[in-house]
Amino acid sequence: MAGNPDFDLFKLADEHDELRTAIRALSEKEIAPYAKDVDENSRFPEEALKALNNSGFNAIHVPEAYDGQGADSVATCIVIEEVARVCGSSSLIPAVNKLGTMGLILNGSEELKAKVLPDLVNGEMASYALSEREAGSDAASMRTRAKADGDDWILNGSKCWITNGGKSSWYTVMAVTDADKGANGISAFMVHKDDEGFVVGPKEKKLGIKGSPTAELYFENCRIPGDRIIGEPGTGFKTALQTLDHTRPTIGAQAVGLAQGALDAAIAYTKDRKQFGTSIASFQNTQFMLADMAMKIEAARLMVYTSAAKAERGEKNLGFISAAAKCFASDVAMEVTTNAVQLFGGAGYTTDFPVERMMRDAKITQIYEGTNQIQRVVMSRALLK
Numbered sequence: 001m002a003g004n005p006d007f008d009l010f011k012l013a014d015e016h017d018e019l020r021t022a023i024r025a026l027s028e029k030e031i032a033p034y035a036k037d038v039d040e041n042s043r044f045p046e047e048a049l050k051a052l053n054n055s056g057f058n059a060i061h062v063p064e065a066y067d068g069q070g071a072d073s074v075a076t077c078i079v080i081e082e083v084a085r086v087c088g089s090s091s092l093i094p095a096v097n098k099l100g101t102m103g104l105i106l107n108g109s110e111e112l113k114a115k116v117l118p119d120l121v122n123g124e125m126a127s128y129a130l131s132e133r134e135a136g137s138d139a140a141s142m143r144t145r146a147k148a149d150g151d152d153w154i155l156n157g158s159k160c161w162i163t164n165g166g167k168s169s170w171y172t173v174m175a176v177t178d179a180d181k182g183a184n185g186i187s188a189f190m191v192h193k194d195d196e197g198f199v200v201g202p203k204e205k206k207l208g209i210k211g212s213p214t215a216e217l218y219f220e221n222c223r224i225p226g227d228r229i230i231g232e233p234g235t236g237f238k239t240a241l242q243t244l245d246h247t248r249p250t251i252g253a254q255a256v257g258l259a260q261g262a263l264d265a266a267i268a269y270t271k272d273r274k275q276f277g278t279s280i281a282s283f284q285n286t287q288f289m290l291a292d293m294a295m296k297i298e299a300a301r302l303m304v305y306t307s308a309a310k311a312e313r314g315e316k317n318l319g320f321i322s323a324a325a326k327c328f329a330s331d332v333a334m335e336v337t338t339n340a341v342q343l344f345g346g347a348g349y350t351t352d353f354p355v356e357r358m359m360r361d362a363k364i365t366q367i368y369e370g371t372n373q374i375q376r377v378v379m380s381r382a383l384l385k
C-alpha cells in the first residue's frame, strides 16, 4: 500500500467533495439569505424546504429501491453539515427526515417502506416520536399505549418535543403494547398526519432552532392499520435505540456545521475589525482562539464521519462511536460558537451578526437525540460491559 497513488488513504471520496461543493453553493444562495428572518420570526424555512426538495437534498438517505438517491451516511452528514453552516433550523429538514424514517429503513416491512419512503422523496417530511413529558432520558418509561383492535392498532397518549411536529406527514411513534415487559413491551409504528385521532398540539417557545417547530403530539384513540407496525411487537425500543445509533452522527454533523459557520464568520470579522490601530486578527490572543476553534472542529468532523462510515458499513456496536461523535461535536459547537460571540465583542451579542443565533442553535445539539449526559451513559456502558 505504501506509496500507491491509487490508494485513497483516509480521505473522502471525490463524490463527497463534489457533493459538498453543490450543497454549499445551494445553501449559501438559497438558504442563508433567509436564516435571520426565519430565526427572528420563528417561522418555518419554506425557502429552504423548497430548495432542498427541488435539489433532492431533503431526504438524500432514502434508498434507490424507494425512488431515493441512496446516499451513504457520510454524504447525508455532509448535506446536514453544510446546511447547518448557514441555518441550523433548515438543517433539521434533512436530519429529521432521516431520524423519522431510519427505524422503518432498518426494520420495517417492504410494503411499509414502499408506502412511506417515496413520500419523502416527493418532499413530504417525517419525524420521530419517542420522548414524553415524563419520559425523556428514561425513554423506556413511556406511557403512550397501542392496543390491537381487530386488524388495527389504537394509540392513546402523547409525545413531546417532536422536531418538525405538525410539518411532517409521517411519524415514527414508539408506544407500549405490553406493559408487563418493560422496554421489551414497546413497539414502533408509522403514523400519518391524516390518521383518525392524531392531533398536533402547541409549539414550544425555544432558545434556538426557532425555525423548526417543536410540538406536542396527541393520540386520541388514534386508529392505524395493523401493517403500520415496524417489525414485530416488542421490538420498538430496540428499533428506537438502533435508530439513534445511526442518527446521532447526523446531530454531530449539524454541530460541526454550526461551529464552522461561526468560525468562518469570526475569521472574516476579526480580519476586518480594527482596534488599537490594527485588525484584531493581528493579536496573538485572537489567533490562538481561532486556531483552537478550527482544531476542535476538525477533530469533531473526523469523528462524525468515522461514526457515519461505521454505521454505513453495518458495523455492530455503534453505540460508543455514535454517542461519542454526537457528544464531542456538540460540546465543540457550544464552545466554538460562544468563542465566536466573544471575538465579535459587543457586536456578537446583537442580532446584527449570525454568531449569537449560531450559539443559541448550538445549545440544542447538547440536548436532543439524548443529552450529552446520556451519551456518556451509552459510552461508559459500552466500555464496561
Ligand code: COS
Binding pocket: 128, 130, 131, 136, 137, 138, 139, 140, 183, 184, 237, 238, 239, 241, 242, 244, 245, 319, 368, 369, 370, 371, 374, 377, 378
Ligand atoms: N440498539 C439496539 N438495542 C439496544 C441498544 C441499541 N443501541 N441499546 C440497548 N438496547 C437493548 C438492550 O439490549 C435491551 O434489550 P434486552 O432487554 O433484550 O437485553 C433493551 O434495548 C433496553 O435497553 P436498556 O436496558 O439498556 O435500556 P434503559 O432503559 O436502561 O435505557 C438508555 C438505555 C438510557 C441508553 C436509553 O433510554 C436512551 O438512549 N435514552 C435517551 C433517549 C434519547 O436519546 N432521547 C432523545 C429522543 S430523540 S430527540
